Amino acid sequence: MTTSIKKLPDIEQVLSGNGACGGCPATMALRIVGKALGSNAIMLLTPSCSVASMGMTPKLGYNWPGINICFATAGSSASGITHAVEILKEKGRLQGELPTVFSWVGDGGTYDIGFQALSAAAERNDNMIHFCYNNEAYSNTGVQRSGATPRGTFTTTTPTGKRQPKKNMALLMLEHNIPYVATATVAYPGDLYDKVVKAKNIPGMKYIEILAPCYLGWQFDMPETVQLSRMAVKSGAWLLWEAENGKISFNNPSSLIISGKKGADPVDEYVMKQGRFNRLLKGPDAESRIAEIQGDIDREIAFMRERAKITI
Amino acid sequence: MKAAQVIMATGANAAALAVKSARVDVVPGYPITPQTSIMEAMAAMVENGEMNARFIPVEGEHSAMAAAVAASAAGARVFTATSANGLLYMHEVLHMASGGRLPVVMVNVNRGIFAPWTLWADHQDSFAQRDTGWIQYHCSSNQEVFNTILQAFRVAEQTNIPVMVNFDGFAISHCLMPLTLPPQEDIDRFLPPHEPEWRLDPANPSSFSNVTMAAEYAQFRQMLSDDIIASIPLVKQAAQEYKDITGMWDGDTIDTYRLEDAEVVAFAVNSMAAELKLSIDILREQGIKAGLLRPRLYLPFPAEDIISALPQNAQVMVLDRNYNYGHPGGILASELKSVLFGRRNDITVKNRVMGIGGIDLTRRFMAAEIRAMMDE
Numbered sequence: 001m002t003t004s005i006k007k008l009p010d011i012e013q014v015l016s017g018n019g020a021c022g023g024c025p026a027t028m029a030l031r032i033v034g035k036a037l038g039s040n041a042i043m044l045l046t047p048s049c050s051v052a053s054m055g056m057t058p059k060l061g062y063n064w065p066g067i068n069i070c071f072a073t074a075g076s077s078a079s080g081i082t083h084a085v086e087i088l089k090e091k092g093r094l095q096g097e098l099p100t101v102f103s104w105v106g107d108g109g110t111y112d113i114g115f116q117a118l119s120a121a122a123e124r125n126d127n128m129i130h131f132c133y134n135n136e137a138y139s140n141t142g143v144q145r146s147g148a149t150p151r152g153t154f155t156t157t158t159p160t161g162k163r164q165p166k167k168n169m170a171l172l173m174l175e176h177n178i179p180y181v182a183t184a185t186v187a188y189p190g191d192l193y194d195k196v197v198k199a200k201n202i203p204g205m206k207y208i209e210i211l212a213p214c215y216l217g218w219q220f221d222m223p224e225t226v227q228l229s230r231m232a233v234k235s236g237a238w239l240l241w242e243a244e245n246g247k248i249s250f251n252n253p254s255s256l257i258i259s260g261k262k263g264a265d266p267v268d269e270y271v272m273k274q275g276r277f278n279r280l281l282k283g284p285d286a287e288s289r290i291a292e293i294q295g296d297i298d299r300e301i302a303f304m305r306e307r308a309k310i311t312i
Numbered sequence: 313m314k315a316a317q318v319i320m321a322t323g324a325n326a327a328a329l330a331v332k333s334a335r336v337d338v339v340p341g342y343p344i345t346p347q348t349s350i351m352e353a354m355a356a357m358v359e360n361g362e363m364n365a366r367f368i369p370v371e372g373e374h375s376a377m378a379a380a381v382a383a384s385a386a387g388a389r390v391f392t393a394t395s396a397n398g399l400l401y402m403h404e405v406l407h408m409a410s411g412g413r414l415p416v417v418m419v420n421v422n423r424g425i426f427a428p429w430t431l432w433a434d435h436q437d438s439f440a441q442r443d444t445g446w447i448q449y450h451c452s453s454n455q456e457v458f459n460t461i462l463q464a465f466r467v468a469e470q471t472n473i474p475v476m477v478n479f480d481g482f483a484i485s486h487c488l489m490p491l492t493l494p495p496q497e498d499i500d501r502f503l504p505p506h507e508p509e510w511r512l513d514p515a516n517p518s519s520f521s522n523v524t525m526a527a528e529y530a531q532f533r534q535m536l537s538d539d540i541i542a543s544i545p546l547v548k549q550a551a552q553e554y555k556d557i558t559g560m561w562d563g564d565t566i567d568t569y570r571l572e573d574a575e576v577v578a579f580a581v582n583s584m585a586a587e588l589k590l591s592i593d594i595l596r597e598q599g600i601k602a603g604l605l606r607p608r609l610y611l612p613f614p615a616e617d618i619i620s621a622l623p624q625n626a627q628v629m630v631l632d633r634n635y636n637y638g639h640p641g642g643i644l645a646s647e648l649k650s651v652l653f654g655r656r657n658d659i660t661v662k663n664r665v666m667g668i669g670g671i672d673l674t675r676r677f678m679a680a681e682i683r684a685m686m687d688e
Contacts, residue, residue, distance in 0.1 A: 040514045042386070057528065060519035065512040067385055067520040069378065070405050076368075076375030080340060080382030080390075081512065083366040087337050088387055091364065093505075099514045117378065120371035 002190040002252075009035045018061030019053035023222040025212035025229065026050050026133040028186045030062070030104060033131065036196035039063055041100040042085070044078050046071045046109035049140045050133070072113045074103040075121030078128040086127070100200055102129040108138050110209075111147035111169050122176035122205045129199050129206040132169065135214035137276075143217040150237070152293045153276045155217070161280055161289060165296045171307065173207040174243050180204075182242035185211035187229035191251055195242055202244075211238045219275025228273060236264030236301050241308070248308035258305050267294045314495035316558070321491040323484035326454040327393065327419050327477075328353035329491070330461035332363050333499045334417075337388035337506075340368040340379035344398040345431055346481035347421040351393060373398035377405035377418075384414040385520055387511030389465065392416070395481060396423035396437045403444065406474070410445030410536060412521050415468035415475075415506075417461065422582060423481040424669040432670020433480035435582065435634040438610070439643045441476070445536050447543055448611040450581040451479040454489040456562040460608075463550040466503055471543045473536070478610075482670065483583040494558040502557050540612050547609055565614035566621060567606040570596065574603025574623050578682060579648060580631040581607060584667055588631070590675035595682060602682065607644075615651035627660045629685045631678065633667040641665060662688060 013034025020027040026049055043064040045051045051068050055061045069077040082101040088094040105114060110132035118130060137155050138144040144157040151165045174181045180202045184192035192210065199206035213228035215221065220228055232238040233253060240251040249255075256262035271277040271290060280289045321329065327350050331339070339358070341351035358367040370376045376392045384390045394402060399420050409416045420438050424430040438448060449464060451457045457479050464475040479485065512520065524532065544565060551564035569589045571577065576595065578588045585606040595602035605621060605628075607614055622628065632642020639646060645663035652659050662685045667673040 039517075042512045042514065044382070051523065054519070054522065057522040057524045058518050060517070060522060063517050065514060065517045065520070066522070067382065067512055068522050069382065070374075070408055072374060073378030073382075073405070076340070076370050076378040077382035079368050079370070079375075080338065080379030080384075081386045083368055083379075084338050084383035084386035084388035084390075087364075087366045091337070093387070116371060117375045120375065123371075124369070126368075 003193050005189050008032065008189065008193055011035055011038060013037065013039065013063045015061050015063055018055060020049065021216060021222070023215055023225040024049070024053070025135065025186045025214060025225050027053070028225065029133055029192065029210045029212060032189045032192050033196050034063070036193050037100055037102065037200060040097055041102055042081055043067070044069055044074060044081065044103040046074050046105050046114060047140070048106040048109060050104055050106070052140055071109055073117050074105045074109055074114045074130060075117035075119070078103045078130065079121050079124065079126040082127045100129065101127065102131060104131050104133065106140070107132060107134040107136060107146045107148035111167065119176065122173060122178050122207070125178060125204040127203055127205070129208060132207070132209040133212045134209055135212040135217055136166070137214070137217040139214045139217045150293065151296050152280055152289055154279050155276070168300065170207065170209045174246065174248070176205070177246065178205040178207060179245055180206040180243070182208045183211070183238070183240055184208060185229045185233060185238055185240070187226045187233065188240065191240060217276065220273055224273070231265070231270045231273065234265045235267050235270040236297050237267065237270060239301065239304055241304065247311050248304070250308065257301060258308070264297070264301065267297055314497065316495060317493045319491050319493060320488045321454060322349070322486055322488055323454045323457050323479055324349040324421070324486065325353065326458040326491050327461060328357065329493060330458045331391045332357055333496060334389065334391070334462055334465050334503055335505070336363070336365050336391045338366050338368065338380070338383040338390045340370050340376045340383070340392050342370050342373050342376045342394070342398065344373070344395045346423060346485045347393045347395040347398070347419070349485070350419060373401040374405060377402040377409065380416045380418070381405060381409050381412060381414055384416050385412065385512050387508050389506040390416050391418065393419035393421065395421045397426050399437045399441060400425065403441065406441060406444040406446060408521065409474040411532065413472035413536070415472055417464045417468050417475050417477065419461070420476050420478045421481045421485045422478055430669040432482060433583070433633070434668045434670065438476065438478045439634050442611060445473070445540065446611065447473055447475040447540065447609070449475065449477045449608060450610050451477060451484070451562070451608070452583055452586040452606065453562070454484060454487070454491055455560065457484065458491060459554060459560055459562055462499060462503055463554055466550045467543060467546050469506055470546050471539055473540060473543060478582065480583040492560065498557050502554055544612055544614060563606065563608045565607070565609040565617045567608050568621060569604040571603035571605055571621060571623065573601055575601040575626060576603070576682060576686060577622060577626045577628045578602065578604045578631060578678070579628050579644065580633070581610065581644065582633070584631065584633060584673045584678070587673055587675050588678055591679040591682065594675060594679040600683070613647050613651060618648070618651060619655050622656060622659055625658045627662065627686065629682045630661060630663045631681070632663060632665045635665060
């Protein structure tokens with residue numbers, strides 16, 4: 001059973017008064033992550049919204065020691081810290097329980113510039129959790145395309161709508177043979193919480209990707225973050241799944257969509273809600289471009305359904 | 313008391329043995345010629361239990377320096393090594409090490425930079441990192457490599473400034489020379505365990521390298537600039553105390569040979585400076601009062617020691633194994649002129665670039681070059 005939002009621990013690792021936008025999904029997600037991780041952890045951040053909004057040197061708005069690192073280096077930097085704390089503990093120079101080492105990184109620092117170092121850390125199976133809070137664009141620099149930006153999205157660097165589909169980063173991480181991979185989103189806090197608790201207790205490399213609808217980049221009304229997050233899941237544009245030791249299982253409500261017990265909502269309503277997509281409707285090729293978005297979603301659902309059948 | 317042990321070792325072996333003696337905690341590493349054998353030795357020593365450390369086989373030099381910086385921030389004593397394009401690939405993260413005041417020690421085995429390809433030594437790689445805020449030593453023998461790495465850890469941890477120890481590819485890295493290994497208890501006495509003032513600690517949550525306002529940023533930068541210059545007495549103290557404990561001496565900020573009465577002074581770094589001692593002997597036999605001044609420290613540039621060491625009215629022949637693009641000569645000559653200007657107007661500085669891409673620099677060739685420069 002998924003933990004109810006009412007049963008989440010009281011501990012708050014995101015302190016009051018930081019500089020994030022109202023309705024910021026990354027901050028919302030980090031709050032839930034904090035409840036699962038507790039305070040004995042070391043946090044790594046790459047240049048992103050979560051750094052820009054966390055407060056000024058030497059303080060930070062998160063109740064962990066936090067190190068801001070070079071953009072491309074989440075994987076390698078977290079490796080450095082995890083090996084350091086382990087050897088220092090072995091040598092008796094660090095007392096108490098080993099802290100959890102985790103990276104809190106956007107889709108740019110995960111899918112794009114950070115991909116190489118993350119892939120290598122995964123291949124080494126170094127002991128860390130890599131969180132990707134995925135708002136499907138470079139929101140911090142004013143919304144440019146990333147490898148996580150879905151086809152059809154308007155960004156400042158895709159001024160007629162992106163022509164290529166996004167890549168499936170969580171699946172790519174799974175193919176590194178790491179012990180735990182999960183996807184989540186803020187509309188399902190209990191699901192996210194349970195996945196982080198699970199990851200925390202598994203040694204080796206863990207990857208958790210959290211879809212983070214960003215009102216600025218996606219162009220919807222600020223109070224509707226959670227609603228957009230839920231619509232993404234119900235339309236099948238975001239699938240909730242986890243894989244322990246390579247075996248994929250889907251979580252509700254994505255499991256219903258995958259099993260065919262419940263059809264995915266048509267993408268139209270989800271698209272219409274967002275300025276980043278609905279500008280397509282003004283173009284002469286509106287119909288075919290919306291069909292492309294639907295096609296990408298349908299293909300991903302079909303592909304993941306088949307991929308999950310491989311259990312060797 | 314245990315006696316020192318003498319073995320035959322390459323420069324790369326000497327570096328690896330120094331890192332082992334320094335009781336390093338974490339070594340992220342990535343291979344690149346001619347540095348590779350250092351990383352191979354690190355991996356082997358960690359694997360067979362000779363070194364109680366973690367070796368992280370990263371996927372590139374940018375990641376090697378990132379892992380080094382992060383491990384250092386977590387409180388570990390950290391080492392890595394690279395060469396040429398590997399060093400250039402680290403460039404961004406070198407700034408994080410110095411700006412973050414993290415006492416990482418790194419060996420750079422000097423090699424010419426791509427393109428076009430070369431495998432052999434020149435000094436473009438390390439000199440191109442001049443403005444990254446690292447302290448830089450340049451070594452001219454295998455023994456000096458060993459000694460300097462231990463001194464580098466001490467200086468780095470005293471100043472919270474990263475230190476780069478440079479030596480030439482092949483001429484040093486791959487050549488066997490006798491190497492004196494001081495007893496481990498002497499090294500432990502010289503280099504106590506690393507106890508950082510600050511580290512990433514969940515009991516004390518604070519931010520590291522977070523956003524700063526301009527006034528604060530400027531203050532961080534000013535402190536780094538001041539502290540690099542202020543490291544000179546610590547470099548000297550490290551060399552002196554190392555000598556007191558081990559009996560070995562390679563110079564401190566500078567190393568000199570037959571300099572006191574010299575009228576012609578060769579000025580160069582790394583292995584060519586060792587060879588230059590023989591060129592000086594040749595010139596002396598020819599009746600030329602020649603001497604050598606080798607800056608062992610390239611950064612901070614040891615201005616005061618150079619100014620006070622140069623004999624009156626000397627002609628200084630700067631032999632640069634690098635180019636100072638946009639200027640007709642090399643980088644060392646430019647550095648030297650900048651410190652002499654207005655301070656030692658009696659000195660004449662002449663400059664030639666040589667040995668690029670590993671072109672062999674023999675004692676006779678360099679003696680002849682210096683003679684020719686005298687007539688210019």
